[in-house]
Amino acid sequence: MGKMVMKNMFDKNGFVLCGLDARQKKQNIIVTLCVIGSFIISAFTFMNFLYCLSDCIGSIVCASPDISLRDAIRSVPIFLSFFMSLSGLMVAHTFYRNESENILKRKAKKHAVIGIVLGVITIVYVIAMRIAGRYLSLVEGAPSPLYPLDAIIFALIFIATGIFIISYFKKTADKPRYAGPTRAPVQKKGRGVRSFFRAFWLLIGLYGFCGFFYSIFIVDFTNGYVPYIIAVMLVSCVAFASIAVWELYYNNLTAEKRMKVTLPLSLISVVVSVLTAVVYFTALKGNLDGPSNVGFGILPIAFSASVNFATLLVVVTPIIVSVTALIKGIYRKIKFK
């Protein structure tokens, strides 16, 4: 039975990529790589964003809003770089979804323009702050040796990418454009709520990815707490995998296939995410000072507030996602029986 389900889930005829010609396949590979690449960049900029935000929140919590403001002013380019990379991810994702020619053109151009505007703001801001003496030099240093110059370079890359996207649509105005596959559109019903939760889920996924990646380098395996370390890496991994499975696997299926797969996939997701939560809390029980002592750099918000909030959020979100999918799967099964 299990084998049957797995075989059925990975039946290649059920994928939207099935039957594409060579050009379409090439375009699809490029777009998928762009989605993955921009997701990774967004994950790193998101972690920087969280770090800056955590420090600013810390100052506010400690009744020093003036310090928070001073720090926020210094780190505006870091905050903007996250939104810039997010605009890049949105452009790539719009191509990936390819809901329709009009939607693709409208949305991709919109996100490209947002990226260009943010890039320009970043460059103008850094130069203005340098002239005003708020930056002691263009390579003042911290958090990187080249800060804030690296923010200008990052902005220039996004401006160039944005211009490329806009000119792509201009050049191909009279010709057939992107010919990649169309993937499941976001349903119109409750679009606002769906978009909100999807954005939240994306942030958890970015957090999970970066947390897992950093943990490989910054977690100290030699100082005890090994069960907790493994558990926290598992949590980060599942948070990221949750988005990867649904976005890169589920959304690559044909509509008919998705109908069939929703229920078994959501069941597997529920089991994995619940098991992860159990593993996490069991490990925490044996390492109650684990969160504060090993690699806590990967969970910045949680530590600043001295609460377990962020970790709980990362543990719980995949469960919510999979339970939602399970309810959807059951509903569809009953409806189409």
Place this chain on the structure above:
Amino acid sequence: MKKNVLCIFLAAMMLLSLASCAKTQISSEHLQDYVFTLQYHDNYNILQLTDIHWNVNTSAKASMNYLDKLLKEVNDHIVAVQGAGAKIDLIELTGDMFMLANSYHLMTFIDYFEKKAEEYGFVYAPIWGNHDRHSLYNPNELADRFKNAKHCVYYEQPDDLYGRSNYIINLTEDGTKNTAAAWMIANIDSGAAFSETELSVFRDYDYIRPDQTEWFISEHALAGEDVPAIAYYHIPQDENEKAWVAVSEEGAQMKNKFFKLEGFADNGNEKYASDFIDRAKDHNLKAAFMGHAHNVDWTVEYEGVVLGLGVKTGTELYFAHIDVNSEDKAVKAGLADSGITENFDLIGASLVTLTGKDGSFDLEHLYFNERENGDFSAWVKW
């Protein structure tokens, strides 16, 4: 395929297990290993810098400019009071040097202190604070960089002691272990935080654990029962709060001074109260200095031990603005006998001068603020 995945998984687990099984040192069998020695002289100057808090938002350049001026002010003050040739002998960095920082901050910080150590002729001794564990570097990287820095005194081994940086600096006649200690300085890692249960929403701040107290007592016995001792660590223990309650609510007559503008941010839970001060005071502990609560530098003589928080160093994260016209009782108490007549920020450093081998010492707090129209500097004696 399944076999391959299983093999990779098992190999990863084995590597993790091997890493975690690094040889653990039994501290009681290696007491000498934890001891550094430096040469003692009367008027030995120990500067405490605390809660520097370099983070992702910090301008390292601006922070170093502040530290440049601060160190010059301290050095000039020492020379003015003690005469030419006197200097900062030791800097105690009592935790939270970093928070939400990365390797770049770490390298820049150590390079800076190495440069200044050459310039002023001091050595520096870092202690972990709760936030030093909270960064994008591997904790081992921090330990290794401190261990390898030329002017840094630091010891860390995988051992049976709680925390990471527990070590002793004995000030001896000739600066070696061959002569008797005149003073013992204990640097203790007071940890970070812990959850009471796996489902707790909040975390409690950590405390000095009984095994660390036991280790301190053994090290002190090794140095000599008559040797006066000072402890430096990051998180205040329960005695600070007890002393505060005794002074402020019960009207106890204890010598106390400086500012207490917020709580001590200690564990605050009787169940997890540390036995450190309670037991160490019977082993010639003369003073214990810490950091952690930035708006507090309140110092008190409690049951024969001077307990004090250092003045927060630099402008990162948060600090108090002192209004000399404030009607606030705590501000007024802090300003009493300080001679300060203008508003200032509660940032700077604390200076301990060991005046004799009999356990006597002086303590001064420096409030130092950078200002466009001339920096503010005020020394207030304990």
